[in-house]
Amino acid sequence: MSTDAVAITGFVALFLLMLLRVPVGMAMGLVGVCGFGYLTGFTPALKLVGQTSMRTVTDYTFGVIPMFLLMGTFVSHSGMSRDLFRAANGFVGHLRGGLGIATVAACGGFAAICGSSVATAATFSAVAYPEMRRFGYPQSFATGVIAAGGTLGAMLPPSTVLAVYGIITEQDIGKLFMAGIIPGLLAMTMYMITIALIGYLRPGFLPAGKQTPWRDSFAALKDIWAPVLLFIFVIGGLYGLPYLPRFTPTEAGGVGATGAFLIGVLTGRLDREKILASLLQATRTAAAVFTVLIGALIFGYFLTVTQTPQKVTEFLTGLGLGSYGVLAVIMVMYLVLGCLMDAMAMIILTVPIIFPVVSQLGFDPIWFGVIIVMTVELGLIHPPVGMNVFVIKSVVKDVSFTTIFKGVLPFVATDIIRLIILIAFPLLATWLPQQMMAR
Amino acid sequence: MTRHSMDRFIDTIEWIAAAFVGLVALDIFVSVLLRNLFNYAIPDSFDIGRMLLGILIFWGIAATSYRGAHITVDLVWGNVSPRYQRWIDVFATLVLLFVVTVQTWTLFDKVRGTYRDNVTTFDMHMPTWPFFAVAWIGDVSAVLLIAIRTYRLVFHPEDMHDPKLKATE
Amino acid sequence: QEKTFELKISHWVPASHPLQKSLEDWAAAVEKASGGTIKSRVFPAQQLGKAFDHYDMARDGIADVTYVNPGYQPGRFPIMGAGELPFLMSDAKGGSMGLDAWYRKYAEKEMKDVKFCLAFVHTPSSLHTRTKKVVVPDDIKGMKIRPADATIANFVTQLGGTNVQSSAPEVRDIIERGVADGVFFPAGSLVLFGVDKVTKFHIDAPMYVTTFVFVINKDKYNEMSERQKKAVDDNCNTEAAGRVGEFWGKFEDAGIDKVKAQSGQDVYALTPEQVALWKKASEPLIKTWGDGVRKTGVDPDAALTELRASLAKYNALTP
Numbered sequence: 001m002s003t004d005a006v007a008i009t010g011f012v013a014l015f016l017l018m019l020l021r022v023p024v025g026m027a028m029g030l031v032g033v034c035g036f037g038y039l040t041g042f043t044p045a046l047k048l049v050g051q052t053s054m055r056t057v058t059d060y061t062f063g064v065i066p067m068f069l070l071m072g073t074f075v076s077h078s079g080m081s082r083d084l085f086r087a088a089n090g091f092v093g094h095l096r097g098g099l100g101i102a103t104v105a106a107c108g109g110f111a112a113i114c115g116s117s118v119a120t121a122a123t124f125s126a127v128a129y130p131e132m133r134r135f136g137y138p139q140s141f142a143t144g145v146i147a148a149g150g151t152l153g154a155m156l157p158p159s160t161v162l163a164v165y166g167i168i169t170e171q172d173i174g175k176l177f178m179a180g181i182i183p184g185l186l187a188m189t190m191y192m193i194t195i196a197l198i199g200y201l202r203p204g205f206l207p208a209g210k211q212t213p214w215r216d217s218f219a220a221l222k223d224i225w226a227p228v229l230l231f232i233f234v235i236g237g238l239y240g241l242p243y244l245p246r247f248t249p250t251e252a253g254g255v256g257a258t259g260a261f262l263i264g265v266l267t268g269r270l271d272r273e274k275i276l277a278s279l280l281q282a283t284r285t286a287a288a289v290f291t292v293l294i295g296a297l298i299f300g301y302f303l304t305v306t307q308t309p310q311k312v313t314e315f316l317t318g319l320g321l322g323s324y325g326v327l328a329v330i331m332v333m334y335l336v337l338g339c340l341m342d343a344m345a346m347i348i349l350t351v352p353i354i355f356p357v358v359s360q361l362g363f364d365p366i367w368f369g370v371i372i373v374m375t376v377e378l379g380l381i382h383p384p385v386g387m388n389v390f391v392i393k394s395v396v397k398d399v400s401f402t403t404i405f406k407g408v409l410p411f412v413a414t415d416i417i418r419l420i421i422l423i424a425f426p427l428l429a430t431w432l433p434q435q436m437m438a439r
Numbered sequence: 440m441t442r443h444s445m446d447r448f449i450d451t452i453e454w455i456a457a458a459f460v461g462l463v464a465l466d467i468f469v470s471v472l473l474r475n476l477f478n479y480a481i482p483d484s485f486d487i488g489r490m491l492l493g494i495l496i497f498w499g500i501a502a503t504s505y506r507g508a509h510i511t512v513d514l515v516w517g518n519v520s521p522r523y524q525r526w527i528d529v530f531a532t533l534v535l536l537f538v539v540t541v542q543t544w545t546l547f548d549k550v551r552g553t554y555r556d557n558v559t560t561f562d563m564h565m566p567t568w569p570f571f572a573v574a575w576i577g578d579v580s581a582v583l584l585i586a587i588r589t590y591r592l593v594f595h596p597e598d599m600h601d602p603k604l605k606a607t608e
Numbered sequence: 609q610e611k612t613f614e615l616k617i618s619h620w621v622p623a624s625h626p627l628q629k630s631l632e633d634w635a636a637a638v639e640k641a642s643g644g645t646i647k648s649r650v651f652p653a654q655q656l657g658k659a660f661d662h663y664d665m666a667r668d669g670i671a672d673v674t675y676v677n678p679g680y681q682p683g684r685f686p687i688m689g690a691g692e693l694p695f696l697m698s699d700a701k702g703g704s705m706g707l708d709a710w711y712r713k714y715a716e717k718e719m720k721d722v723k724f725c726l727a728f729v730h731t732p733s734s735l736h737t738r739t740k741k742v743v744v745p746d747d748i749k750g751m752k753i754r755p756a757d758a759t760i761a762n763f764v765t766q767l768g769g770t771n772v773q774s775s776a777p778e779v780r781d782i783i784e785r786g787v788a789d790g791v792f793f794p795a796g797s798l799v800l801f802g803v804d805k806v807t808k809f810h811i812d813a814p815m816y817v818t819t820f821v822f823v824i825n826k827d828k829y830n831e832m833s834e835r836q837k838k839a840v841d842d843n844c845n846t847e848a849a850g851r852v853g854e855f856w857g858k859f860e861d862a863g864i865d866k867v868k869a870q871s872g873q874d875v876y877a878l879t880p881e882q883v884a885l886w887k888k889a890s891e892p893l894i895k896t897w898g899d900g901v902r903k904t905g906v907d908p909d910a911a912l913t914e915l916r917a918s919l920a921k922y923n924a925l926t927p
């Protein structure tokens with residue numbers, strides 16, 4: 001077999017195994033070892049397994065993943081989401097669609113201390129959905145808002161997916177986090193405008209909540225000191241705000257996790273059971289992510305030997321589509337893949353192949369990180385399959401997929417417009433990290 | 440092994456992994472604190488931190504594998520009847536068992552190499568192989584747990600309780 | 609009838625690094641000498657494995673030829689550690705040739721599970737710091753330093769500093785964030801990785817070098833015909849080591865001039881008295897090194913004397 005045929009066979013086998021629900025990382029590792037063994041010999045291929053596994057799990061920079069995961073689970077379990085929602089609701093709840101706007105705002109606040117899109121969606125399915133239903137919001141709208149709002153978790157720093165992108169492409173994770181801030185805020189604003197527009201265009205579709213007295217609105221603000229403090233400390237330390245200690249990304253995660261733990265314990269919101277649940281959940285997810293990382297590395301070595309990344313680059317750049325044409329092709333591919341797998345698996349599997357293309361075309365790697373995360377997150381909510389939609393369905397039992405997707409559609413449209421804006425004005429993503437460089 | 444002791448064994452492994460996550464966070468927090476307050480760096484905190492990370496991940500993989508909490512593609516699985524779902528689960532678990540067994544075997548080689556080659560930490564010149572060995576034991580428990588999972592899937596599917604919410608990101 | 613080979617050559621620095629060209633040149637020379645029967649492909653930037661694993665990769669056949677920093681794994685290659693002793697070498701080319709000529713017989717013992725090709729060093733390099741000007745060894749006390757290798761790490765510990773580890777691309781980040789106060793780094797790489805943007809004080813003295821080797825998978829080598837083996841051997845010798853060391857050295861040496869040309873940088877030489885203090889402070893390292901070597905059954909005093917003589921022969925011994 002030619003190396004091309006081996007590579008293609010490898011991909012086919014990989015997708016078959018994945019469709020048969022073999023864990024993504026294990027499938028990549030298995031196919032990678034078989035392919036590498038076929039081309040180079042099975043003794044080296046087996047050595048590759050032990051070497052790659054051990055090296056990956058003991059890589060200090062990868063510590064950023066479990067640490068931000070742990071921060072996220074402590075934060076989720078200490079009920080900060082409820083405070084955020086109450087505070088946002090106090091200001092906008094009385095508007096038409098106000099509870100939806102409050103949900104987006106609270107998702108944004110939560111996203112600033114939690115790195116996961118799925119966790120954000122899960123949290124607000126429990127916190128905001130019952131409220132919206134109580135005030136007579138349609139099911140489709142309520143779940144749609146939460147699915148979309150959840151994606152802020154990966155957009156605004158901290159972001160596990162962006163961290164993994166940084167690890168794979170050897171880009172500065174701190175800068176990637178900074179690059180996500182303005183696009184994340186833009187996403188929040190655009191979601192809110194979308195909700196206001198829906199309320200305006202379809203009178204009677206969205207009700208208004210009750211008016212909160214201004215005094216109470218401001219009083220609720222004091223309950224959100226904990227997330228604000230955590231955000232300033234962690235992201236400020238990463239950015240290098242004056243008077244704050246400066247952290248590397250891994251340290252920011254570790255300090256954030258410890259901080260969230262301390263706040264939770266001191267305010268009496270994290271009991272023994274919740275602490276243990278947080279630790280367990282972070283461990284499971286970290287192990288799941290590392291499994292994919294190890295598998296992807298092995299699969300990557302196999303692809304290296306077959307020269308696949310170079311060939312894909314040559315092929316895509318030789319199409320004569322121009323750099324933006326190739327970018328469009330890549331993004332369509334991600335939207336299709338979004339029907340198959342979750343954000344993390346998609347990033348880990350594809351970025352090693354796509355990143356050389358993007359570098360070759362001269363795109364900014366930090367900017368591309370933001371673009372790719374936006375595209376992948378769009379995959380989490382667009383029909384026919386989307387991880388955030390699954391998560392909401394698992395929390396909100398009595399809702400159909402069709403209903404959720406119907407509610408999500410306006411936000412999918414918003415996301416596509418936002419993608420176009422980000423592609424037209426890359427400075428929206430690159431400006432903040434450049435400021436960080438300058439000092 | 441009786442059902443009860445199997446469950447106890449699984450829980451213990453999961454708790455060990457969870458404890459290591461906390462330890463890694465603590466190691467980082469204390470390092471940052473000492474650096475910023477006393478300008479002091481703990482010798483070998485880097486090497487120890489990364490080796491604890493390795494331990495936590497391998498022990499975590501054991502738990503994650505047992506719970507069926509790996510990242511998977513559920514497109515086909517979600518659209519077939521429970522009968523076929525079970526067949527798919529059995530197949531996937533068998534592949535998982537095979538892969539992790541091979542991984543554990545090759546990792547033993549790696550641990551032995553670390554011992555034989557006398558690799559030490561940077562600051563205090565501690566041998567690194569004991570850390571690697573502890574991580575490796577985590578992978579051994581993964582093989583055991585996946586074997587238990589396979590057994591239960593085939594013979595006692597009622598004993599399986601995969602978490603509702605899978606681990607993602 | 610000779611077999612044809614396509615060797616996988618693996619290294620872990622970016623393709624823009626001078627080492628890429630050195631390896632390409634090496635491959636071209638081998639191909640020519642073998643009458644075109646040994647072709648190669650160079651895989652840069654850890655495409656086939658992480659930096660730390662490159663020795664094992666050649667041993668296990670994951671790659672056929674690899675570039676290794678033996679100092680990455682403290683305790684594993686004790687004899688080679690001699691090359692890392694401070695204030696030993698004064699020149700990249702001569703240092704590489706002196707080290708290579710000396711190490712050949714020890715490689716048979718210390719790197720026996722691979723075919724040793726050649727050993728070389730980067731140019732004599734020094735310490736770069738952010739806020740504190742380091743002039744004498746005592747200045748290191750209380751500082752957090754990113755060491756270049758295991759020997760420098762020992763040095764830092766002995767002087768009362770602590771080591772902060774990181775990969776080369778992260779050095780800028782950890783200094784900028786105050787995780788480390790300084791770094792032992794060659795000057796060209798300092799500029800390449802942007803570390804010059806976050807450091808201000810630069811010692812201009814041949815404080816240390818880092819040692820490297822090219823190694824080859826043994827089975828691959830043994831499969832070759834006599835003519836092919838000769839083609840490889842003719843490019844695995846002291847002259848070849850000198851070529852690699854010289855080419856990289858020029859790149860690094862150009863770096864210090866770039867730093868000097870920047871405003872606000874303090875590049876300073878050490879007085880003979882200060883150098884004497886540093887040398888004296890580094891003497892315990894010779895003993896530590898010797899203890900490690902003695903365990904392998906080699907007489908460290910004799911080995912070091914030989915190394916000094918070899919370096920002197922190639923005009924690269926620091927006076």
Ligand code: NA
Pocket residue numbers: 110111112113114115116152153154155156157158159
């Ligand atoms: Na976030």
Ligand code: NA
Pocket residue numbers: 338339340378379380381382383384385386387
């Ligand atoms: Na989708």
